[in-house]
Amino acid sequence: MVAKNLVCAIILLLLVSLGQAEAALNAHYYDQTCPQAEKIILDAVRNASMHDPKVPARILRMFFHDCFIRGCDASVLLDSTPQNKAEKDGPPNISVRSFYVIDDAKAELEKACPHTVSCADIIAIAARDVVTMSGGPYWNVLKGRKDGRVSKASETRSLPAPTFNVTQLIQSFAQRGLGVQDLVALSARLRNFSSLLDIDPSMDLDFAEKLRSKCPKPNKDRNAGQFLDSTSSAFDNNYYKQLTVGKGVFGSDQSLFGDFRTKWIVESFAIDQGLFFKEFVNSMVKLGNVSIIENGEVRLKCGVVN
Ligand code: HEM
Structure with missing residues (x-):
């Protein structure tokens, strides 16, 4: 009897996990239905x-x-x-x-x-x-x-705020099943200009002043479309290099270099762009897997439900 129950339980578990596998994301999902x-x-x-x-x-x-x-x-x-x-x-x-x-x-x-x-x-x-x-x-x-x-x-x-400290950032990411490494890897970003300038105490003071003077006035155009530095529209590890010299833009960015849990990751990405790219890809795939819903729809227009 016990053995029979055990077999049933195993079969049930297998069926459940198979069901989940079907719902999982797939690189070839549209290969047949929409190859283009x-x-x-x-x-x-x-x-x-x-x-x-x-x-x-x-x-x-x-x-x-x-x-x-x-x-x-x-x-x-x-x-x-x-x-x-x-x-x-x-x-x-x-x-x-x-x-x-x-x-x-x-x-x-x-x-x-x-x-x-x-x-x-x-x-x-x-x-x-x-x-x-x-x-x-x-x-x-x-x-x-x-x-x-x-x-x-x-x-x-x-959503995490630019004023968050590292503990708050880690918590915010952990709530979505993302780790400390994901937090650091995903924080590098292509960036247009922002007016939400929150100066972190560990930020280089000359740099902070330069940014303040470039910023549009709060509550005006929040995306003035200027670029913060020569590589801010390019995707590279410059973000981490900037953090190591106190030139992070937001408090939440610069704090990544001021905390032992994240500092070593910032340093490793600053010296090794290949490593950063590899970890960024892993983290983007993880981000893309956050709370995938199974009972949704394919909208006909993205702005409205069917
Ligand atoms: C870690 C916590 C994060 C905080 C506190 C944060 C906060 C912000 C803020 C305040 C801005 C400026 C918005 C504005 O100009 O009005 C911004 C811009 C941006 N964020 Fe985040 N962000 C975070 C993580 C991320 C992640 C994980 C990504 C993507 C993977 C991302 C992508 C971007 C991009 C691309 C911009 C530039 C947008 C633009 O210039 O138009 N951010 N972020």
């Missing part, structure tokens, strides 16, 4: 970036903001309705803006392979494309995400 999907997305991203150089940084940030709220389910793309203020209109997303790039790619995809490619997958692929286009690494994006039906502006409050 990635090319269509790349074209849309390239085209938009040629017209507006701020697009790459905004798309990378969009992916992060999407995955951190309700998982990677394109909740960041849903439009507000009279009854509901959506994530898109939450304070941290106002300056993300380039949502139209994903909408454009989606419109082309609906022509080529209707009702097939989820908006969440489009963001994930576009985020890889902007990194590669900017001189960063290439990787195979895992696909098969479904789009969510819920988006609330109030939930954007749980």
Whole structure:
């Protein structure tokens, strides 16, 4: 009897894990149903970036903001309705803006392979494309995400703030199943100009003054579109090199070099770009796996639920 129960339990466990495996993301998800999907997305991203150089940084940030709220389910793309203020209109997303790039790619995809490619997958692929286009690494994006039906502006409050210390940053990432190494690897970013300048005490003072003088006035244009340094639009390990000389932009950035839990990782990325690229790719794949929903849909338009 005990043996029979045990066998049943093992079979049940196997079935459950098989079910999960089917729901897991897959690099070849659209190979049969929409083989041209990635090319269509790349074209849309390239085209938009040629017209507006701020697009790459905004798309990378969009992916992060999407995955951190309700998982990677394109909740960041849903439009507000009279009854509901959506994530898109939450304070941290106002300056993300380039949502139209994903909408454009989606419109082309609906022509080529209707009702097939989820908006969440489009963001994930576009985020890889902007990194590669900017001189960063290439990787195979895992696909098969479904789009969510819920988006609330109030939930954007749980995005990490530029004033966070390392403990708060680590907690925020841990809540999404991401570790300290992911925090450091993903913090390097393509960056347009920001006005949210929060000076960390460990920041080089001359540099802080220079940034302050370049910043647009708070509450005016929060993305003035200037570049912070010669490589801020390129994807490289310069971010870490800057941290080691006290030139991180936000308090949350510079604090990564001031804490023993993260300092050694910053140092290793600053001296080894290859290592940084490798870890960045691992962390992007992990970020793209945060809370994948199984009962979502493939939206026809990214701004509205079906
Ligand atoms: C670790 C915690 C993080 C904090 C506190 C943080 C905070 C911020 C803030 C305050 C800005 C400036 C926004 C503005 O200009 O209005 C920004 C920009 C940006 N963030 Fe984050 N961020 C974090 C992590 C990440 C991650 C993990 C990614 C992507 C993997 C990312 C991608 C970006 C990008 C690309 C920009 C530049 C956007 C632009 O210039 O248009 N950030 N971040």
